[in-house]
Amino acid sequence: MxxxxxxxxxxxxxxxxxxxxxxxxxxxxxxxxxxxxxxxxxxxxxxxxxxxxxxxxxxxxxxxxxxxxxxxxxxxxxxxxxxxxxxCKDNRTVMKALETGLRLNGYLKTDLNIEKNTTENIVVSFFDGSKDDENEE
Structure with a gap:
């Protein structure tokens, strides 16, 4: 029809x-x-x-x-x-998975910056993308 x-x-x-x-x-x-x-x-x-x-x-x-x-x-x-x-045994992969899971469920609205240093520790910092946040350390 x-x-x-x-x-x-x-x-x-x-x-x-x-x-x-x-x-x-x-x-x-x-x-x-x-x-x-x-x-x-x-x-x-x-x-x-x-x-x-x-x-x-x-x-x-x-x-x-x-x-x-x-x-x-x-x-x-x-x-x-x-x-x-x-x-996964790779900490960066685990952190990226956590970031994605948090974002999908609405718990993470800012960017998550994950950097791996030489001592195998992971540094996690939250920022909203503004220039002021990038210069603070």
């Missing part, structure tokens, strides 16, 4: 469910990094039609949900890799 009906403002009317090709388009856009031209070419859909679908609030909501699902799966994989990094 094509979504060709328009509301009083000329936008496509909202329908209760998406067609199979609309769902395929969402998957294709997520798979190819959002390249609309390529997705339309691959699925044989005009870009005008795609932009009409994008105007549809049901399509927007399904696309948003698909993005959230993809993000959660990716984040879980990423956190597994970070856990493995924490077991």
């Amino acid at each position: 094509a979504n060709n009906e328009r509301d009083v403002r000329g936008r496509f009317k909202v329908h209760e469910e998406l067609s199979p090709i609309q769902l395929k388009m969402i998957v294709e856009l997520l798979d190819n990094g959002g390249n609309k031209r390529e997705a339309c070419r691959k699925l044989g859909v005009s870009r005008t039609t795609l932009y009409g679908w994008i105007d549809n609030t049901i399509w927007q909501e399904e696309y948003r949900r698909a993005c959230e699902r993809l993000y959660k799966v990716s984040l879980a994989k990423y956190m597994d890799k970070l856990d493995k990094m924490l077991e």
